[in-house]
Amino acid sequence: MTHHGLFISFEGIDGAGKSTHIDGLANAFRSGGRAVTLTREPGGTLLAEKLRCLVLEDAMDPLTESLLIFAARRDHVVRVIAPALLRGEVVLCDRFTDATFAYQGAGRGFDLQVLSTLERWVQADEGLLGDPAGNQPMKPEVETVIEPDLTIWFDLPPEDAALRLAGSRVPDRFESQPVEFFHRVAQGYVQRQQGHAERFARIDASQVRDAVWQCVLQAVVEKGWLGAEVSDKT
Numbered sequence: 001m002t003h004h005g006l007f008i009s010f011e012g013i014d015g016a017g018k019s020t021h022i023d024g025l026a027n028a029f030r031s032g033g034r035a036v037t038l039t040r041e042p043g044g045t046l047l048a049e050k051l052r053c054l055v056l057e058d059a060m061d062p063l064t065e066s067l068l069i070f071a072a073r074r075d076h077v078v079r080v081i082a083p084a085l086l087r088g089e090v091v092l093c094d095r096f097t098d099a100t101f102a103y104q105g106a107g108r109g110f111d112l113q114v115l116s117t118l119e120r121w122v123q124a125d126e127g128l129l130g131d132p133a134g135n136q137p138m139k140p141e142v143e144t145v146i147e148p149d150l151t152i153w154f155d156l157p158p159e160d161a162a163l164r165l166a167g168s169r170v171p172d173r174f175e176s177q178p179v180e181f182f183h184r185v186a187q188g189y190v191q192r193q194q195g196h197a198e199r200f201a202r203i204d205a206s207q208v209r210d211a212v213w214q215c216v217l218q219a220v221v222e223k224g225w226l227g228a229e230v231s232d233k234t
């Protein structure tokens with residue numbers, strides 16, 4: 001799929017503090033005249049938001065969880081992400097497939113090979129755009145996958161993240177996991193970063209909020225996607 005958009009994902013364990021910076025980056029791109037699609041996973045479409053509720057609230061085994069997350073992702077990619085990229089927009093997505101490798105793979109211990117297969121199927125860009133309603137057959141050959149151009153990874157020790165989350169809201173199925181789970185998830189992000197170093201920007205999320213924001217901006221400015229003057233305005 002040839003497009004002129006930008007796809008940026010945001011990752012990190014629960015409590016790493018990515019949300020306010022995603023909004024800030026959306027504003028920075030809009031100030032620079034770019035159209036922005038701000039979205040999240042699991043979620044981002046009517047169907048995917050329904051699946052999100054199930055995944056965050058209902059007990060299920062790791063395969064069911066992984067399949068629901070990839071089903072939500074497929075609908076999201078077909079209906080929202082790919083069309084926005086084709087329109088030349090900046091897509092800012094709060095979590096994407098790296099989260100599946102970190103949470104379901106490293107966290108739950110689910111088979112990484114199966115996740116890789118699902119990733120290739122679900123993010124295959126052949127046949128993605130023809131017909132979201134599913135009335136046209138997909139092309140069977142899968143050449144390339146849609147994946148982020150940049151992944152901003154908010155890296156924070158799990159103990160610090162737990163302190164930030166404590167008492168903030170009723171925890172969902174993931175937030176209520178013990179700290180050992182988040183150590184595994186954090187390790188999963190390290191492995192994912194090692195395998196995709198060219199698109200990962202690691203940010204030390206234990207810094208004060210403004211320092212984190214400056215790092216977020218720097219990661220995007222370094223790519224040439226925002227002018228350096230933006231950091232003076234924020």
Ligand code: TMP
Pocket residue numbers: 014040041042069094095096097098099100101103104174175
């Ligand atoms: P959020 O609270 O950052 O929106 O993320 C929702 C939760 O879903 C979070 O605890 C991480 C989890 N999650 C997975 O387990 N696998 C995934 O692939 C994604 C996208 C999220």
